[in-house]
Amino acid sequence: MPYSINVNGAVREVDVDADTPMLWVLRDVVGLTGTKYGCGVAMCGACTIHVDGKARRACFTPVSNVGSAQIRTIETLHETAVGQALQRAWRELDVVQCGYCQSGQLMSAAALLEANPRPSDDDIDMVMAGNICRCGTYGRIRAGIHLAARYLNESTTGSGQ
Amino acid sequence: MMCRSILVMIAALGTSVTLAADLRPVSTFKKISNRTERSAALFTEAARVLEHPRCLNCHPADRTPTQGDDLHPHNPPIRADEEGHGPPGLPCNTCHQVQNTPTNVTPIESIPGHAHWMLAPPSMSWQGLTTRQICEQVKDPARNGKRTLEKIHEHLALDTLVGWAWNPGAGRAAAPGTQKAFGELIAAWIATGAACPADRPADR
Ligand code: FES
Ligand code: FES
Numbered sequence: 001m002p003y004s005i006n007v008n009g010a011v012r013e014v015d016v017d018a019d020t021p022m023l024w025v026l027r028d029v030v031g032l033t034g035t036k037y038g039c040g041v042a043m044c045g046a047c048t049i050h051v052d053g054k055a056r057r058a059c060f061t062p063v064s065n066v067g068s069a070q071i072r073t074i075e076t077l078h079e080t081a082v083g084q085a086l087q088r089a090w091r092e093l094d095v096v097q098c099g100y101c102q103s104g105q106l107m108s109a110a111a112l113l114e115a116n117p118r119p120s121d122d123d124i125d126m127v128m129a130g131n132i133c134r135c136g137t138y139g140r141i142r143a144g145i146h147l148a149a150r151y152l153n154e155s156t157t158g159s160g161q
Numbered sequence: 162m163m164c165r166s167i168l169v170m171i172a173a174l175g176t177s178v179t180l181a182a183d184l185r186p187v188s189t190f191k192k193i194s195n196r197t198e199r200s201a202a203l204f205t206e207a208a209r210v211l212e213h214p215r216c217l218n219c220h221p222a223d224r225t226p227t228q229g230d231d232l233h234p235h236n237p238p239i240r241a242d243e244e245g246h247g248p249p250g251l252p253c254n255t256c257h258q259v260q261n262t263p264t265n266v267t268p269i270e271s272i273p274g275h276a277h278w279m280l281a282p283p284s285m286s287w288q289g290l291t292t293r294q295i296c297e298q299v300k301d302p303a304r305n306g307k308r309t310l311e312k313i314h315e316h317l318a319l320d321t322l323v324g325w326a327w328n329p330g331a332g333r334a335a336a337p338g339t340q341k342a343f344g345e346l347i348a349a350w351i352a353t354g355a356a357c358p359a360d361r362p363a364d365r
Contacts, residue, residue: 019263039266040265040266041264041266041272042237042256043237045237048255054252054254054255055250055251055255056254056255057255057256060258060262060263060264060272061258062258062262065258065259108251111250112249112251113250114250116248116249116250123248123250126238126240126247126248126251127247127248127249127250127251129237129238130237130239130251130255
């Protein structure tokens with residue numbers, strides 16, 4: 001069945017079954033392979049994308065549920081201020097180990113900072129508990145989110161560089 | 162052969178057989194002549210739905226939903242706010258779709274979903290309460306969302322999120338009976354004075 005979906009600011013025509021998960025539409029049809037598969041059952045967060053700015057697990061979000069919503073994937077996260085702050089913090093703290101989980105971690109972290117610009121450790125743990133990292137980079141992820149929040153705060157108060 | 166004779170026996174018993182998964186129809190309570198006792202018995206039967214895991218899992222004792230028939234903590238870990246949604250950045254619909262969604266991964270056959278998927282408010286937590294305590298809470302406007310008994314009936318008999326309990330998706334047992342039969346029990350309970358059952362000795 002044909003669907004017009006809005007991915008990273010461009011309308012894409014895809015012809016797939018109504019129950020096809022967005023993860024496979026993005027990876028196999030649109031060709032955006034930054035979004036990863038981990039579990040397929042909402043347990044790991046590797047497949048996190050944004051749908052109208054909110055985090056969504058793509059591994060079982062049927063394409064028919066998305067409609068005309070704006071979808072953002074890891075490939076364009078850097079276009080947002082939050083995405084830039086997260087990338088800078090991630091590089092600064094060398095957060096990544098193998099990297100497999102990290103696009104999902106960054107998409108979840110971005111959704112968290114959009115909703116809560118100054119999260120506490122507890123706020124971070126509550127949201128990021130849905131994202132698993134087999135390499136165990138949790139401590140650096142939490143530190144990276146705090147650092148990104150600081151960069152964002154400095155840029156809005158004008159005290160940043 | 163054995164199965165066949167059981168089927169013959171059930172057929173012989175006709176409509177008087179109520180399977181464990183069914184709810185007793187309101188008509189079967191008529192033989193309780195005392196109105197208050199009848200009302201309490203009607204609620205006790207309706208409570209088989211309220212105390213079913215499909216309902217209890219989203220009426221937890223604290224702000225952490227539970228899962229499965231054994232009410233184990235929700236995985237991934239989640240803590241809902243007072244309104245019943247996930248923390249900022251992780252609303253319920255990050256994972257829960259507007260409908261039950263099959264997975265291709267065993268043993269989780271489907272992820273439950275509904276357009277208004279959310280946790281019950283803290284004042285309506287049921288886990289750990291006795292049937293009497295749930296009954297009193299359901300009647301109490303200070304805890305039931307300021308609902309009159311009429312509104313309680315409307316909510317329980319017609320709300321589609323309540324109705325999810327009978328349409329819980331693959332891999333999950335539905336609540337007993339039907340929402341219609343449940344609504345009839347609640348209506349009859351209200352019509353007979355909305356009495357609450359006494360705690361059973363084991364509850365005290
Ligand atoms: S692949 Fe979607 S949550 Fe694990
Ligand atoms: S960095 Fe390896 S799984 Fe997270």
